[in-house]
Amino acid sequence: MNDDLLKRYLRHNQYFPDEILTRIVAQFKPVVVKKNTILLAKDEIANKIYFVNEGCLRTYYLTEQGHEKTRFIAIEGQVAGSLNSFITGRPSSEFVATLEDAQLFYITRTRFYQLVKEFSEWERFYLKLLESAYSYQNKRIAEMVTLDAGSRYTLLIKENPEYIKRLSNKILASYLDITQETLSRLKSK
Amino acid sequence: MNDDLLKRYLRHNQYFPDEILTRIVAQFKPVVVKKNTILLAKDEIANKIYFVNEGCLRTYYLTEQGHEKTRFIAIEGQVAGSLNSFITGRPSSEFVATLEDAQLFYITRTRFYQLVKEFSEWERFYLKLLESAYSYQNKRIAEMVTLDAGSRYTLLIKENPEYIKRLSNKILASYLDITQETLSRLKSK
Numbered sequence: 184m185n186d187d188l189l190k191r192y193l194r195h196n197q198y199f200p201d202e203i204l205t206r207i208v209a210q211f212k213p214v215v216v217k218k219n220t221i222l223l224a225k226d227e228i229a230n231k232i233y234f235v236n237e238g239c240l241r242t243y244y245l246t247e248q249g250h251e252k253t254r255f256i257a258i259e260g261q262v263a264g265s266l267n268s269f270i271t272g273r274p275s276s277e278f279v280a281t282l283e284d285a286q287l288f289y290i291t292r293t294r295f296y297q298l299v300k301e302f303s304e305w306e307r308f309y310l311k312l313l314e315s316a317y318s319y320q321n322k323r324i325a326e327m328v329t330l331d332a333g334s335r336y337t338l339l340i341k342e343n344p345e346y347i348k349r350l351s352n353k354i355l356a357s358y359l360d361i362t363q364e365t366l367s368r369l370k371s372k
Numbered sequence: 373m374n375d376d377l378l379k380r381y382l383r384h385n386q387y388f389p390d391e392i393l394t395r396i397v398a399q400f401k402p403v404v405v406k407k408n409t410i411l412l413a414k415d416e417i418a419n420k421i422y423f424v425n426e427g428c429l430r431t432y433y434l435t436e437q438g439h440e441k442t443r444f445i446a447i448e449g450q451v452a453g454s455l456n457s458f459i460t461g462r463p464s465s466e467f468v469a470t471l472e473d474a475q476l477f478y479i480t481r482t483r484f485y486q487l488v489k490e491f492s493e494w495e496r497f498y499l500k501l502l503e504s505a506y507s508y509q510n511k512r513i514a515e516m517v518t519l520d521a522g523s524r525y526t527l528l529i530k531e532n533p534e535y536i537k538r539l540s541n542k543i544l545a546s547y548l549d550i551t552q553e554t555l556s557r558l559k560s561k
Contacts, residue, residue: 244514244518246518247519247523252518254513254517266506267511276511276518306496310498313502313503313506318456318459324443324509324512328549329433329436329465334436
């Protein structure tokens with residue numbers, strides 16, 4: 184698996200001298216996964232975090248009533264995982280699964296935090312990852328609590344039009360926290 | 373205003389040599405604020421972050437229908453603010469306000485990020501702040517989407533019993549994202 188996209192992603196977020204980047208990227212392992220594979224189940228500890236080279240992942244919760252609620256969708260060039268469990272080492276409250284056949288790179292939790300100690304560049308990369316994960320999540324909360332279904336759908340079309348093409352109505356509805364019926368109605372407008 | 377609690381909070385999260393801690397704490401300014409004062413309004417940029425020495429703060433959203441949704445409550449020994457706006461420098465999607473008469477320390481955004489560049493200890497402190505802010509927020513999302521009103525109330529009693537004593541039913545209900553009627557019903561059980 185070609186690691187160009189991974190290198191570009193890392194360099195886009197933080198400056199790395201060539202030699203250090205090579206040593207860091209060597210800690211990432213490639214893995215090919217079929218569609219709809221669960222990479223991490225609720226209550227497991229997230230010992231890996233994933234970079235999407237090709238395909239699509241999501242993280243989701245299961246409600247007490249058994250409904251799936253999609254928290255995050257990652258496509259090519261993005262990092263995904265149960266970051267909370269990865270940070271804390273505590274059991275995950277969410278699932279991580281592929282939505283399409285996927286080519287991924289993963290790094291283990293142990294290696295990741297060794298790199299944080301070893302390279303100040305990686306510590307700074309991690310800081311930026313946390314900043315952007317926090318911001319993304321905060322934006323999502325703000326949208327979920329302040330916007331109605333129609334406004335959330337309009338925003339999705341504007342910011343992530345590729346989701347509409349790539350994802351099933353079931354996943355899209357769970358991402359927007361609306362029923363599939365409401366989604367169909369919004370799509371037909 | 374005595375800065376003992378602030379120093380203890382910083383030291384609890386990160387090791388600082390005495391001299392560096394003194395220089396960092398000198399960048400925090402004390403401010404005394406009356407109950408129900410808005411420290412930051414929606415669409416303003418969060419140029420300050422607050423440490424609660426005495427009293428209580430909250431951050432909240434206003435929905436399209438004008439309802440308040442409380443995201444975070446900070447009591448003595450905690451940091452609060454519109455962290456997303458503080459990180460990104462973009463307009464805040466939420467309000468920050470006091471819930472009680474409060475003694476606060478604040479640090480400006482400019483000073484904060486100067487310290488990140490200047491002291492590796494402060495950079496590490498910031499990293500831990502982000503980790504814990506992310507984890508807290510993720511836990512809140514998981515609770516809001518997977519638990520029903522009763523389970524959320526039971527969890528609040530277990531984890532933050534002081535909220536029940538200190539906060540009005542209006543604020544508690546907005547924190548749990550339930551109506552005041554539902555809260556009264558849960559309290560009477």
